Amino acid sequence: xxxxxxxxxxxxxxxxxxxxxxxxxxxxxxxxxxxxxxxxxxxxxxxxxxxxxxxxxxxxxxxxxxxxxxxxxxxxxxxxxxxxxxxxxxxxxxxxxxxxxxxxxxxxxxxxxxxxxxxxxxxxxxxxxxxxxxxxxxxxxxxxxxxxxxxxxxxxxxxxxxxxxxxxxxxxxxxxxxxxxxxxxxxxxxxxxxxxxxxxxxxxxxxxxxxxxxxxxxxxxxxxxxxxxxxxxxxxxxxxxxxxxxxxxxxxxxxxxxxxxxxxxxxxxxxxxxxxxxxxxx
Amino acid sequence: xxxxxxxxxxxxxxxxxxxxxxxxxxxxxxxxxxxxxxxxxxxxxxxxxxxxxxxxxxxxxxxxxxxxxxxxxxxxxxxxxxxxxxxxxxxxxxxxxxxxxxxxxxxxxxxxxxxxxxxxxxxxxxxxxxxxxxxxxxxxxxxxxxxxxxxxxxxxxxxxxxxxxxxxxxxxxxxxxxxxxxxxxxxxxxxxxxxxxxxxxxxxxxxxxxxxxxxxxxxxxxxxxxxxxxx
Numbered sequence: 028x029x030x031x032x033x034x035x036x037x038x039x040x041x042x043x044x045x046x047x048x049x050x051x052x053x054x055x056x057x058x059x060x061x062x063x064x065x066x067x068x069x070x071x072x073x074x075x076x077x078x079x080x081x082x083x084x085x086x087x088x089x090x091x092x093x094x095x096x097x098x099x100x101x102x103x104x105x106x107x108x109x110x111x112x113x114x115x116x117x118x119x120x121x122x123x124x125x126x127x128x129x130x131x132x133x134x135x136x137x138x139x140x141x142x143x144x145x146x147x148x149x150x151x152x153x154x155x156x157x158x159x160x161x162x163x164x165x166x167x168x169x170x171x172x173x174x175x176x177x178x179x180x181x182x183x184x185x186x187x188x189x190x191x192x193x194x195x196x197x198x199x200x201x202x203x204x205x206x207x208x209x210x211x212x213x214x215x216x217x218x219x220x221x222x223x224x225x226x227x228x229x230x231x232x233x234x235x236x237x238x239x240x241x242x243x244x245x246x247x248x249x250x251x252x253x254x255x256x257x258x259x260x261x262x263x264x265x266x267x268x269x270x271x272x273x274x275x276x277x278x279x280x281x282x283x284x285x286x287x288x289x290x291x292x293x294x295x296x297x298x299x300x301x302x303x304x305x306x307x308x309x
Numbered sequence: 310x311x312x313x314x315x316x317x318x319x320x321x322x323x324x325x326x327x328x329x330x331x332x333x334x335x336x337x338x339x340x341x342x343x344x345x346x347x348x349x350x351x352x353x354x355x356x357x358x359x360x361x362x363x364x365x366x367x368x369x370x371x372x373x374x375x376x377x378x379x380x381x382x383x384x385x386x387x388x389x390x391x392x393x394x395x396x397x398x399x400x401x402x403x404x405x406x407x408x409x410x411x412x413x414x415x416x417x418x419x420x421x422x423x424x425x426x427x428x429x430x431x432x433x434x435x436x437x438x439x440x441x442x443x444x445x446x447x448x449x450x451x452x453x454x455x456x457x458x459x460x461x462x463x464x465x466x467x468x469x470x471x472x473x474x475x476x477x478x479x480x481x482x483x484x485x486x487x488x489x490x491x492x493x494x495x496x497x498x499x500x501x502x503x504x505x506x507x508x509x510x511x512x513x514x515x516x517x518x519x520x521x522x523x524x525x526x527x528x529x530x531x532x533x534x535x536x537x538x539x540x
Contacts, residue, residue, distance in 0.1 A: 078394065101311075101396035109394055115387045117321065119328040124321065131317030132395040172391075 064232035133176030318405025343421035369475025380454020448525035
Protein backbone atom coordinates (compact mmCIF):
# COMPACT_ATOMS: atom_id res chain seq x y z
CA UNK A 28 0.00 0.00 0.00
CA UNK A 29 1.57 3.26 -1.16
CA UNK A 30 -0.70 5.60 0.80
CA UNK A 31 -2.85 5.04 3.88
CA UNK A 32 -4.91 8.04 2.82
CA UNK A 33 -5.04 9.72 -0.58
CA UNK A 34 -7.26 12.73 -1.10
CA UNK A 35 -7.49 14.36 -4.53
CA UNK A 36 -9.32 17.60 -5.28
CA UNK A 37 -11.72 17.04 -2.38
CA UNK A 38 -14.58 19.49 -2.21
CA UNK A 39 -17.51 19.73 0.20
CA UNK A 40 -20.32 22.23 -0.11
CA UNK A 41 -23.10 22.62 2.47
CA UNK A 42 -26.00 24.44 0.84
CA UNK A 43 -24.07 27.37 -0.62
CA UNK A 44 -21.19 27.33 1.85
CA UNK A 45 -17.91 25.81 0.61
CA UNK A 46 -16.49 23.97 3.65
CA UNK A 47 -13.65 22.20 1.82
CA UNK A 48 -12.20 23.68 -1.35
CA UNK A 49 -10.38 21.26 -3.63
CA UNK A 50 -7.81 19.96 -1.16
CA UNK A 51 -5.28 17.25 -2.02
CA UNK A 52 -2.91 15.41 0.29
CA UNK A 53 -1.71 11.93 1.10
CA UNK A 54 -0.69 10.14 4.28
CA UNK A 55 1.92 7.38 4.19
CA UNK A 56 1.38 4.12 6.08
CA UNK A 57 2.89 4.39 9.57
CA UNK A 58 2.89 8.19 9.51
CA UNK A 59 1.45 10.56 12.12
CA UNK A 60 -0.24 13.26 10.10
CA UNK A 61 -1.64 16.40 11.71
CA UNK A 62 -4.40 18.55 10.25
CA UNK A 63 -4.16 21.91 11.97
CA UNK A 64 -6.48 24.84 11.75
CA UNK A 65 -8.81 27.14 13.69
CA UNK A 66 -12.42 26.26 14.47
CA UNK A 67 -14.52 26.20 11.32
CA UNK A 68 -11.53 25.66 9.05
CA UNK A 69 -12.85 22.31 7.80
CA UNK A 70 -10.88 19.82 9.96
CA UNK A 71 -13.88 17.92 11.33
CA UNK A 72 -15.59 17.92 7.92
CA UNK A 73 -12.45 16.37 6.44
CA UNK A 74 -12.35 13.66 9.12
CA UNK A 75 -16.05 12.95 8.63
CA UNK A 76 -15.52 12.48 4.90
CA UNK A 77 -12.50 10.24 5.49
CA UNK A 78 -14.48 8.04 7.90
CA UNK A 79 -17.63 7.82 5.78
CA UNK A 80 -19.82 9.95 8.05
CA UNK A 81 -20.19 12.52 5.28
CA UNK A 82 -20.17 12.22 1.52
CA UNK A 83 -18.00 14.54 -0.56
CA UNK A 84 -19.39 16.96 -3.16
CA UNK A 85 -16.48 16.29 -5.54
CA UNK A 86 -13.04 14.71 -5.63
CA UNK A 87 -11.57 11.30 -4.84
CA UNK A 88 -10.99 9.88 -1.37
CA UNK A 89 -9.12 6.64 -0.82
CA UNK A 90 -8.43 5.24 2.65
CA UNK A 91 -6.48 2.01 3.18
CA UNK A 92 -6.94 1.18 -0.50
CA UNK A 93 -10.71 1.46 -0.13
CA UNK A 94 -12.55 4.20 -2.01
CA UNK A 95 -15.26 6.42 -0.49
CA UNK A 96 -18.38 4.54 -1.63
CA UNK A 97 -17.23 1.49 0.39
CA UNK A 98 -16.56 3.37 3.65
CA UNK A 99 -19.76 1.99 5.17
CA UNK A 100 -18.73 -1.65 4.94
CA UNK A 101 -17.88 -3.65 8.08
CA UNK A 102 -14.47 -4.47 6.55
CA UNK A 103 -13.53 -0.79 6.31
CA UNK A 104 -14.96 0.09 9.72
CA UNK A 105 -12.98 -2.69 11.41
CA UNK A 106 -9.71 -1.29 10.00
CA UNK A 107 -10.14 2.23 11.37
CA UNK A 108 -10.55 3.73 14.83
CA UNK A 109 -12.29 7.06 15.43
CA UNK A 110 -12.25 9.54 18.27
CA UNK A 111 -14.34 12.50 17.19
CA UNK A 112 -16.12 15.41 18.84
CA UNK A 113 -19.27 13.29 18.55
CA UNK A 114 -17.83 10.28 20.37
CA UNK A 115 -19.71 9.43 23.56
CA UNK A 116 -20.10 6.64 26.10
CA UNK A 117 -23.02 4.90 27.78
CA UNK A 118 -23.28 6.89 31.00
CA UNK A 119 -25.14 4.28 33.09
CA UNK A 120 -22.68 1.51 32.27
CA UNK A 121 -19.22 0.95 33.74
CA UNK A 122 -15.99 1.70 31.90
CA UNK A 123 -15.47 -2.07 31.52
CA UNK A 124 -18.98 -2.63 30.08
CA UNK A 125 -18.50 0.19 27.58
CA UNK A 126 -15.21 -1.22 26.35
CA UNK A 127 -16.57 -4.78 26.38
CA UNK A 128 -19.35 -3.72 24.00
CA UNK A 129 -16.87 -2.32 21.49
CA UNK A 130 -14.49 -5.25 21.95
CA UNK A 131 -17.32 -7.55 20.87
CA UNK A 132 -18.50 -5.29 18.04
CA UNK A 133 -14.97 -5.23 16.62
CA UNK A 134 -14.36 -8.92 17.37
CA UNK A 135 -11.35 -8.05 19.55
CA UNK A 136 -10.25 -10.28 22.47
CA UNK A 137 -11.55 -9.15 25.87
CA UNK A 138 -7.97 -9.09 27.20
CA UNK A 139 -7.54 -5.91 25.16
CA UNK A 140 -9.71 -4.06 27.70
CA UNK A 141 -7.06 -4.18 30.42
CA UNK A 142 -4.26 -3.48 27.94
CA UNK A 143 -6.05 -0.34 26.77
CA UNK A 144 -7.01 0.78 30.29
CA UNK A 145 -3.34 0.54 31.20
CA UNK A 146 -2.37 2.52 28.10
CA UNK A 147 -4.73 5.37 28.96
CA UNK A 148 -3.83 5.23 32.66
CA UNK A 149 -7.32 4.22 33.83
CA UNK A 150 -6.88 0.77 35.35
CA UNK A 151 -8.30 1.92 38.69
CA UNK A 152 -11.50 3.18 37.02
CA UNK A 153 -12.33 -0.19 35.42
CA UNK A 154 -15.50 -0.76 37.47
CA UNK A 155 -16.58 2.87 37.75
CA UNK A 156 -19.85 4.01 36.19
CA UNK A 157 -19.06 6.40 33.32
CA UNK A 158 -21.37 9.15 34.64
CA UNK A 159 -19.11 9.42 37.73
CA UNK A 160 -15.95 10.10 35.68
CA UNK A 161 -14.39 13.51 35.06
CA UNK A 162 -14.31 14.96 31.54
CA UNK A 163 -10.63 14.07 31.16
CA UNK A 164 -11.23 10.48 32.28
CA UNK A 165 -14.10 10.12 29.82
CA UNK A 166 -11.85 11.39 27.06
CA UNK A 167 -9.30 8.70 27.95
CA UNK A 168 -11.99 5.98 27.89
CA UNK A 169 -13.05 7.26 24.45
CA UNK A 170 -9.47 6.99 23.29
CA UNK A 171 -9.29 3.42 24.62
CA UNK A 172 -12.55 2.68 22.77
CA UNK A 173 -11.10 4.03 19.50
CA UNK A 174 -7.97 1.90 19.81
CA UNK A 175 -9.35 -1.30 21.37
CA UNK A 176 -9.42 -3.29 18.11
CA UNK A 177 -5.86 -2.34 17.11
CA UNK A 178 -6.91 -0.47 13.96
CA UNK A 179 -4.54 0.08 11.02
CA UNK A 180 -5.49 3.75 10.90
CA UNK A 181 -6.77 5.99 13.69
CA UNK A 182 -8.59 9.30 13.28
CA UNK A 183 -8.25 11.47 16.37
CA UNK A 184 -10.15 14.74 16.48
CA UNK A 185 -8.66 16.87 19.29
CA UNK A 186 -7.77 13.79 21.39
CA UNK A 187 -6.14 15.60 24.30
CA UNK A 188 -8.34 18.68 24.47
CA UNK A 189 -9.75 17.88 27.94
CA UNK A 190 -6.59 16.44 29.48
CA UNK A 191 -4.17 17.78 32.07
CA UNK A 192 -0.45 17.92 31.12
CA UNK A 193 0.39 14.66 33.00
CA UNK A 194 -2.28 12.62 31.25
CA UNK A 195 -1.54 14.35 27.95
CA UNK A 196 2.08 13.19 28.16
CA UNK A 197 0.88 9.68 29.04
CA UNK A 198 -1.42 9.63 26.00
CA UNK A 199 1.36 10.98 23.76
CA UNK A 200 3.64 8.12 24.86
CA UNK A 201 0.81 5.66 24.15
CA UNK A 202 0.25 7.12 20.68
CA UNK A 203 3.96 7.01 19.90
CA UNK A 204 4.03 3.36 21.00
CA UNK A 205 1.02 2.63 18.82
CA UNK A 206 2.66 4.37 15.89
CA UNK A 207 5.91 2.43 16.48
CA UNK A 208 3.83 -0.74 16.11
CA UNK A 209 2.81 0.44 12.62
CA UNK A 210 -0.51 2.22 13.16
CA UNK A 211 -1.08 5.27 10.98
CA UNK A 212 -2.46 8.22 12.93
CA UNK A 213 -4.45 11.12 11.50
CA UNK A 214 -4.85 13.79 14.12
CA UNK A 215 -6.45 17.21 14.33
CA UNK A 216 -5.39 19.55 17.09
CA UNK A 217 -5.23 23.17 18.14
CA UNK A 218 -2.18 22.43 20.23
CA UNK A 219 0.90 23.35 18.25
CA UNK A 220 3.26 21.84 20.81
CA UNK A 221 1.38 18.56 20.52
CA UNK A 222 1.64 18.70 16.72
CA UNK A 223 5.34 19.46 16.86
CA UNK A 224 5.96 16.62 19.31
CA UNK A 225 3.80 13.97 17.64
CA UNK A 226 3.45 14.63 13.92
CA UNK A 227 5.73 13.54 11.12
CA UNK A 228 3.94 15.97 8.80
CA UNK A 229 1.28 18.61 9.26
CA UNK A 230 -1.11 20.45 6.96
CA UNK A 231 -2.42 23.91 7.81
CA UNK A 232 -6.09 24.18 6.92
CA UNK A 233 -7.77 27.56 6.75
CA UNK A 234 -11.03 28.56 5.04
CA UNK A 235 -11.32 25.04 3.64
CA UNK A 236 -7.97 25.19 1.84
CA UNK A 237 -4.60 23.67 2.68
CA UNK A 238 -2.30 26.66 3.11
CA UNK A 239 0.92 24.75 3.81
CA UNK A 240 2.05 21.15 4.21
CA UNK A 241 5.30 19.64 5.45
CA UNK A 242 7.14 18.30 8.48
CA UNK A 243 7.12 20.59 11.54
CA UNK A 244 10.92 21.00 11.21
CA UNK A 245 10.67 21.86 7.49
CA UNK A 246 7.95 24.44 8.06
CA UNK A 247 9.75 26.02 10.98
CA UNK A 248 12.91 26.26 8.88
CA UNK A 249 11.06 27.53 5.81
CA UNK A 250 9.45 30.39 7.73
CA UNK A 251 12.54 31.20 9.76
CA UNK A 252 14.42 34.47 9.19
CA UNK A 253 17.61 32.34 9.53
CA UNK A 254 19.08 35.00 11.80
CA UNK A 255 21.07 34.26 14.98
CA UNK A 256 20.03 35.70 18.34
CA UNK A 257 23.13 36.35 20.42
CA UNK A 258 23.48 37.34 24.06
CA UNK A 259 26.81 38.49 25.47
CA UNK A 260 28.10 38.46 29.06
CA UNK A 261 27.72 42.24 28.93
CA UNK A 262 23.94 41.69 28.54
CA UNK A 263 24.06 42.88 24.97
CA UNK A 264 21.48 41.27 22.64
CA UNK A 265 22.40 41.03 18.96
CA UNK A 266 20.58 39.72 15.91
CA UNK A 267 22.88 38.59 13.10
CA UNK A 268 21.90 37.47 9.64
CA UNK A 269 23.00 34.06 8.45
CA UNK A 270 25.76 35.33 6.13
CA UNK A 271 29.52 35.23 5.80
CA UNK A 272 30.06 38.53 7.60
CA UNK A 273 28.38 37.28 10.74
CA UNK A 274 30.79 34.35 11.05
CA UNK A 275 33.77 36.68 11.79
CA UNK A 276 31.78 38.61 14.41
CA UNK A 277 30.65 35.41 16.14
CA UNK A 278 34.18 34.03 16.03
CA UNK A 279 35.47 37.26 17.66
CA UNK A 280 32.84 37.05 20.40
CA UNK A 281 33.88 33.46 21.15
CA UNK A 282 37.60 34.31 20.98
CA UNK A 283 37.15 37.21 23.42
CA UNK A 284 35.05 35.11 25.80
CA UNK A 285 32.05 37.43 25.39
CA UNK A 286 29.49 34.95 23.97
CA UNK A 287 26.90 33.92 26.56
CA UNK A 288 24.35 32.23 24.25
CA UNK A 289 23.56 31.84 20.56
CA UNK A 290 20.29 30.63 19.08
CA UNK A 291 19.07 30.25 15.55
CA UNK A 292 15.68 31.81 14.79
CA UNK A 293 13.18 28.97 14.47
CA UNK A 294 9.57 30.03 14.86
CA UNK A 295 7.12 27.73 16.61
CA UNK A 296 4.42 26.07 14.49
CA UNK A 297 1.94 28.53 15.99
CA UNK A 298 4.05 31.44 14.78
CA UNK A 299 4.34 29.83 11.34
CA UNK A 300 0.56 29.46 11.21
CA UNK A 301 0.16 33.10 12.19
CA UNK A 302 2.60 34.15 9.46
CA UNK A 303 0.72 32.20 6.80
CA UNK A 304 -2.89 32.86 7.75
CA UNK A 305 -2.73 35.93 9.94
CA UNK A 306 -4.69 33.95 12.55
CA UNK A 307 -3.71 32.59 15.93
CA UNK A 308 -4.55 29.02 16.87
CA UNK A 309 -6.09 29.16 20.33
CA UNK B 310 -26.28 -9.96 10.36
CA UNK B 311 -23.69 -11.00 12.93
CA UNK B 312 -24.84 -12.94 16.01
CA UNK B 313 -21.87 -11.83 18.14
CA UNK B 314 -22.61 -8.17 17.47
CA UNK B 315 -26.33 -8.68 18.04
CA UNK B 316 -25.46 -10.42 21.33
CA UNK B 317 -23.18 -7.54 22.36
CA UNK B 318 -25.89 -4.94 21.69
CA UNK B 319 -28.50 -7.09 23.47
CA UNK B 320 -26.24 -7.45 26.54
CA UNK B 321 -25.48 -3.72 26.63
CA UNK B 322 -29.14 -2.70 26.19
CA UNK B 323 -30.38 -5.19 28.78
CA UNK B 324 -27.91 -3.81 31.36
CA UNK B 325 -28.87 -0.26 30.43
CA UNK B 326 -32.61 -1.13 30.62
CA UNK B 327 -32.23 -2.57 34.12
CA UNK B 328 -30.54 0.66 35.30
CA UNK B 329 -33.10 3.00 33.70
CA UNK B 330 -36.06 3.62 36.03
CA UNK B 331 -38.07 5.32 33.27
CA UNK B 332 -37.93 2.18 31.13
CA UNK B 333 -38.37 -0.23 34.03
CA UNK B 334 -41.76 1.27 34.95
CA UNK B 335 -43.19 0.84 31.43
CA UNK B 336 -43.92 -2.94 31.61
CA UNK B 337 -45.79 -2.38 34.90
CA UNK B 338 -48.51 -0.23 33.24
CA UNK B 339 -50.31 -3.03 31.29
CA UNK B 340 -49.93 -5.42 34.24
CA UNK B 341 -51.71 -2.96 36.58
CA UNK B 342 -54.42 -2.40 33.93
CA UNK B 343 -54.85 -6.18 33.54
CA UNK B 344 -55.08 -6.57 37.31
CA UNK B 345 -57.92 -4.01 37.46
CA UNK B 346 -59.74 -5.49 34.43
CA UNK B 347 -59.39 -9.06 35.74
CA UNK B 348 -61.89 -8.17 38.49
CA UNK B 349 -64.49 -6.98 35.95
CA UNK B 350 -64.81 -10.07 33.78
CA UNK B 351 -66.97 -12.40 35.90
CA UNK B 352 -67.40 -16.04 34.88
CA UNK B 353 -67.59 -15.37 31.11
CA UNK B 354 -64.32 -13.48 31.09
CA UNK B 355 -63.65 -10.13 29.43
CA UNK B 356 -65.02 -9.27 25.98
CA UNK B 357 -62.45 -9.63 23.17
CA UNK B 358 -62.27 -5.85 22.66
CA UNK B 359 -61.15 -5.44 26.30
CA UNK B 360 -58.51 -8.14 25.89
CA UNK B 361 -57.18 -6.38 22.81
CA UNK B 362 -57.20 -3.10 24.70
CA UNK B 363 -54.73 -4.66 27.13
CA UNK B 364 -52.70 -5.98 24.18
CA UNK B 365 -52.73 -2.49 22.67
CA UNK B 366 -51.63 -0.88 25.93
CA UNK B 367 -48.84 -3.45 26.27
CA UNK B 368 -47.52 -2.90 22.76
CA UNK B 369 -47.80 0.88 22.88
CA UNK B 370 -46.49 1.42 26.42
CA UNK B 371 -43.82 -1.28 26.39
CA UNK B 372 -42.85 -2.05 22.77
CA UNK B 373 -43.21 1.38 21.14
CA UNK B 374 -42.48 3.48 24.18
CA UNK B 375 -39.36 1.59 25.33
CA UNK B 376 -37.96 1.33 21.80
CA UNK B 377 -38.70 5.01 21.17
CA UNK B 378 -37.01 6.04 24.41
CA UNK B 379 -33.98 3.79 23.85
CA UNK B 380 -33.46 5.03 20.28
CA UNK B 381 -34.10 8.69 21.20
CA UNK B 382 -31.58 8.45 24.04
CA UNK B 383 -28.96 6.94 21.70
CA UNK B 384 -29.73 9.75 19.27
CA UNK B 385 -29.65 12.49 21.91
CA UNK B 386 -26.40 11.31 23.48
CA UNK B 387 -24.84 10.55 20.07
CA UNK B 388 -24.05 6.95 21.09
CA UNK B 389 -26.00 5.70 18.07
CA UNK B 390 -23.41 7.34 15.81
CA UNK B 391 -20.71 5.37 17.64
CA UNK B 392 -22.57 2.13 16.95
CA UNK B 393 -23.08 3.05 13.31
CA UNK B 394 -19.37 3.80 12.88
CA UNK B 395 -18.53 0.35 14.27
CA UNK B 396 -18.76 -2.77 12.08
CA UNK B 397 -22.27 -3.42 13.46
CA UNK B 398 -24.88 -3.10 10.72
CA UNK B 399 -28.22 -1.33 11.10
CA UNK B 400 -29.86 -4.75 11.34
CA UNK B 401 -27.44 -5.85 14.12
CA UNK B 402 -28.32 -2.72 16.11
CA UNK B 403 -32.06 -3.02 15.55
CA UNK B 404 -32.23 -6.75 16.21
CA UNK B 405 -30.12 -6.44 19.39
CA UNK B 406 -32.38 -3.71 20.76
CA UNK B 407 -35.55 -5.43 19.58
CA UNK B 408 -34.61 -8.58 21.49
CA UNK B 409 -34.50 -6.59 24.73
CA UNK B 410 -37.78 -4.84 23.97
CA UNK B 411 -39.27 -8.14 22.79
CA UNK B 412 -38.27 -9.85 26.04
CA UNK B 413 -39.84 -7.09 28.15
CA UNK B 414 -42.97 -7.05 25.97
CA UNK B 415 -43.29 -10.83 26.24
CA UNK B 416 -42.99 -10.73 30.04
CA UNK B 417 -45.52 -7.88 30.36
CA UNK B 418 -47.96 -9.45 27.85
CA UNK B 419 -47.71 -12.93 29.35
CA UNK B 420 -48.41 -11.68 32.89
CA UNK B 421 -51.24 -9.38 31.68
CA UNK B 422 -52.95 -12.12 29.64
CA UNK B 423 -52.53 -14.64 32.46
CA UNK B 424 -54.48 -12.22 34.64
CA UNK B 425 -57.33 -11.54 32.17
CA UNK B 426 -57.45 -14.76 30.14
CA UNK B 427 -55.10 -16.15 27.56
CA UNK B 428 -57.45 -18.65 25.90
CA UNK B 429 -58.65 -16.47 22.97
CA UNK B 430 -55.03 -16.01 21.89
CA UNK B 431 -54.07 -19.68 21.82
CA UNK B 432 -54.54 -20.28 18.08
CA UNK B 433 -52.27 -19.80 15.07
CA UNK B 434 -54.26 -16.92 13.57
CA UNK B 435 -54.22 -14.91 16.81
CA UNK B 436 -50.51 -15.58 17.38
CA UNK B 437 -49.64 -14.40 13.84
CA UNK B 438 -51.79 -11.33 14.47
CA UNK B 439 -49.96 -10.60 17.74
CA UNK B 440 -46.54 -11.03 16.09
CA UNK B 441 -47.48 -8.62 13.27
CA UNK B 442 -48.91 -6.18 15.80
CA UNK B 443 -45.69 -6.41 17.85
CA UNK B 444 -43.61 -5.68 14.73
CA UNK B 445 -45.87 -2.75 13.81
CA UNK B 446 -45.43 -1.13 17.24
CA UNK B 447 -41.73 -1.98 17.24
CA UNK B 448 -41.07 -0.28 13.88
CA UNK B 449 -43.13 2.70 14.98
CA UNK B 450 -40.97 2.95 18.11
CA UNK B 451 -37.69 2.67 16.18
CA UNK B 452 -38.74 5.19 13.53
CA UNK B 453 -39.99 7.80 15.98
CA UNK B 454 -36.95 7.20 18.20
CA UNK B 455 -34.66 7.96 15.26
CA UNK B 456 -36.77 10.90 14.20
CA UNK B 457 -36.89 12.60 17.62
CA UNK B 458 -33.78 14.28 18.89
CA UNK B 459 -34.38 13.94 22.63
CA UNK B 460 -35.98 11.61 25.17
CA UNK B 461 -38.14 14.49 26.43
CA UNK B 462 -39.76 14.97 23.02
CA UNK B 463 -40.71 11.29 22.68
CA UNK B 464 -43.70 11.81 24.99
CA UNK B 465 -45.17 14.22 22.41
CA UNK B 466 -45.11 11.38 19.88
CA UNK B 467 -45.97 8.60 22.32
CA UNK B 468 -49.36 10.07 23.22
CA UNK B 469 -50.80 9.97 19.66
CA UNK B 470 -49.34 6.47 19.18
CA UNK B 471 -50.97 5.25 22.40
CA UNK B 472 -54.35 6.86 21.74
CA UNK B 473 -54.55 6.10 18.02
CA UNK B 474 -53.09 2.61 17.95
CA UNK B 475 -53.03 1.39 21.57
CA UNK B 476 -56.46 2.53 22.78
CA UNK B 477 -58.37 2.18 19.46
CA UNK B 478 -61.13 -0.08 20.95
CA UNK B 479 -61.99 2.77 23.35
CA UNK B 480 -63.65 4.56 20.41
CA UNK B 481 -66.71 2.38 21.09
CA UNK B 482 -67.17 4.19 24.39
CA UNK B 483 -67.27 7.64 22.79
CA UNK B 484 -70.96 7.26 21.89
CA UNK B 485 -70.45 7.86 18.17
CA UNK B 486 -72.99 6.47 15.73
CA UNK B 487 -72.11 3.30 13.82
CA UNK B 488 -72.09 5.31 10.57
CA UNK B 489 -69.60 7.78 11.99
CA UNK B 490 -66.56 8.36 9.76
CA UNK B 491 -64.33 8.11 12.84
CA UNK B 492 -65.59 4.58 13.53
CA UNK B 493 -65.15 3.59 9.86
CA UNK B 494 -61.55 4.86 9.84
CA UNK B 495 -60.77 3.37 13.26
CA UNK B 496 -61.92 -0.05 12.07
CA UNK B 497 -59.04 -0.05 9.61
CA UNK B 498 -56.52 0.37 12.43
CA UNK B 499 -54.45 -2.73 13.35
CA UNK B 500 -55.97 -3.41 16.78
CA UNK B 501 -59.55 -3.17 15.44
CA UNK B 502 -58.64 -5.45 12.55
CA UNK B 503 -57.52 -8.13 15.00
CA UNK B 504 -60.81 -7.81 16.89
CA UNK B 505 -62.64 -8.24 13.55
CA UNK B 506 -60.42 -11.25 12.86
CA UNK B 507 -61.62 -12.88 16.10
CA UNK B 508 -65.25 -12.17 15.24
CA UNK B 509 -65.11 -13.36 11.60
CA UNK B 510 -62.22 -15.88 11.52
CA UNK B 511 -61.20 -14.19 8.25
CA UNK B 512 -57.54 -13.83 7.19
CA UNK B 513 -58.18 -10.46 5.51
CA UNK B 514 -57.55 -8.51 8.76
CA UNK B 515 -54.14 -10.24 9.03
CA UNK B 516 -53.34 -8.92 5.54
CA UNK B 517 -54.38 -5.38 6.54
CA UNK B 518 -52.24 -5.53 9.71
CA UNK B 519 -49.35 -6.80 7.54
CA UNK B 520 -49.72 -3.71 5.33
CA UNK B 521 -49.60 -1.49 8.46
CA UNK B 522 -46.42 -3.34 9.54
CA UNK B 523 -44.76 -2.90 6.13
CA UNK B 524 -45.63 0.82 6.18
CA UNK B 525 -44.12 1.15 9.67
CA UNK B 526 -40.98 -0.71 8.47
CA UNK B 527 -40.65 1.69 5.51
CA UNK B 528 -41.04 4.66 7.89
CA UNK B 529 -38.22 3.24 10.06
CA UNK B 530 -35.97 2.77 7.04
CA UNK B 531 -36.46 6.36 5.88
CA UNK B 532 -35.70 7.67 9.40
CA UNK B 533 -32.55 5.52 9.52
CA UNK B 534 -31.29 6.76 6.15
CA UNK B 535 -31.63 10.33 7.41
CA UNK B 536 -29.78 9.55 10.65
CA UNK B 537 -26.95 7.57 9.09
CA UNK B 538 -24.95 10.51 7.74
CA UNK B 539 -24.65 14.25 8.27
CA UNK B 540 -25.35 14.95 4.58
